[in-house]
Structure formats: structure tokens, C-alpha cells
């Protein structure tokens with residue numbers, strides 16, 4: 001019996017993707033007091049006020065909310081970025097319980113989950129695919145999720161998850177991801193990569209220091225998603241879809257703090 005969806009663990013990704021052992025891999029462990037405070041780093045500016053969300057999809061690795069990136073209505077700019085980057089999608093990484101599930105860690109501590117807002121440099125590159133292979137092609141905003149009270153707006157996403165339990169997609173209209181931001185936009189930034197294959201070293205990472213608070217119940221709804229499709233008889237819960245921290249290899253992490 002060979003399961004259709006053979007979950008390939010991060011430790012063997014390098015066999016098919018040698019860049020997995022490259023010099024700017026993500027995630028990393030962020031050590032706050034070793035980060036360089038760079039006063040030239042301005043604030044990150046998020047313009048997400050137009051309705052560009054399209055659908056929510058279980059792609060077999062995570063749950064992704066995709067956006068219409070045909071123009072510059074939803075962009076991130078400022079901070080370490082030389083120009084505006086277009087919002088393409090956001091998705092989450094989580095564990096199977098408690099406080100493991102984030103990809104980046106802070107002084108060795110991990111959070112229950114991590115939200116990634118993925119943007120691409122449409123000024124320099126024609127398509128996301130082209131930007132995804134360029135050293136300054138992508139900008140991903142990382143936000144930690146910590147368990148506590150219910151998150152007032154995350155309900156919009158978690159209440160839709162039962163519709164994408166299997167590998168399917170459903171529409172989401174006018175979801176503004178600004179409602180998922182913490183109060184402070186202080187951040188760490190460093191040059192890294194995609195955290196899942198193809199692991200391209202094309203990401204300018206911007207990781208917010210302040211986590212958002214979500215309830216255990218809301219997080220639990222992510223864990224009932226399945227890696228498998230409806231037609232497969234094996235039902236494998238989607239959990240622990242996070243890559244562990246990778247070697248820093250001499251990189252400097254700068255902080256806006």
C-alpha cells in the first residue's frame with residue numbers, strides 16, 4: 001500500500017533541492033540582542049485597503065488565501081524594501097499542539113503558529129514565478145500567532161476552513177489582512193528563502209516582533225484540515241507543516257526596534 005500523498009520531511013528536501021543547504025535559507029532562529037538596530041530602516045507600510053482577496057484553498061501543504069495581484073492595489077512598501085511589493089497570498093504554518101508550529105523562532109522559542117503574507121516585486125519582474133527566483137523578488141511578512149483569547153477577525157478564516165477540509169478551494173470576498181496585524185509593526189529583517197520547496201533564495205523576510213493572539217479553538221480548526229484529498233482513503237491531518245530553523249551562515253539580522 002503506497003499512500004498517494006507521501007509527506008516528504010524537510011530533512012530530505014536537499015536530495016531534490018540542493019539549495020536547501022544554501023547560504024540564505026529560511027526560517028532562522030532570531031536572537032534579538034544579536035540583531036543590529038539599523039536606524040536607516042523606516043517603518044513598513046501596508047496598503048491593503050482595497051478588496052483584492054479571491055479565494056481560500058487547501059493546497060495540500062497549507063491553507064492559502066489568494067489575492068488578485070494584477071495591479072498595485074494591495075502592496076507592502078518601506079522598511080527594507082526599495083519599492084512596493086504586491087500581495088499575492090497569505091498562508092499559515094502550525095503544529096499539532098501547544099507552542100510548536102511557527103517557522104521562525106525567537107531566542108530558541110517557537111510560537112503556536114506563523115502567518116506569512118507573500119508579496120512580489122512587480123516593478124522589476126513581470127510575473128510572480130520570475131520574481132520567485134530573483135534575489136530581491138519576494139517580500140514575506142511573518143506574524144507569530146500565540147494562544148490566548150479569541151481573535152476577533154481570524155474567525156472569518158477559521159469559520160471557512162471546514163469548507164476546504166480536503167484539497168479544495170472556495171471564494172472569500174473582501175478580506176482585508178490588515179485585521180490580522182498586531183498593534184506594533186516593529187520588525188526584524190534578513191535575506192532568506194521560501195521555507196518549502198522549491199526553497200528559492202528570493203525572499204526579503206520582515207518578521208514582526210509582536211505576536212497576534214488567537215484561541216486554542218481557532219487554532220484547532222487548522223488542525224482538522226487534511227493533507228489528503230476527498231478521494232483518498234487515507235485521511236492524514238494537516239499539522240506540523242513548518243520547517244525547522246536553518247543555519248544563519250554569517251547573515252546579519254537587522255531590527256527596526
Ligand SMILES: NS(=O)(=O)c1ccc(NC(=O)NCCCCO)cc1
Nearest residue numbers: 116118128129132140193194195196
Ligand atoms: N512559506 S513561504 O516561504 O512564505 C512560501 C511562500 C510561497 C511558496 N511557493 C509559492 O508561492 N509557489 C507558487 C508558484 C511558484 C512559482 O511560480 C513557498 C513558500
Ligand SMILES: [Zn+2]
Nearest residue numbers: 091093116195
Ligand atoms: Zn510560509
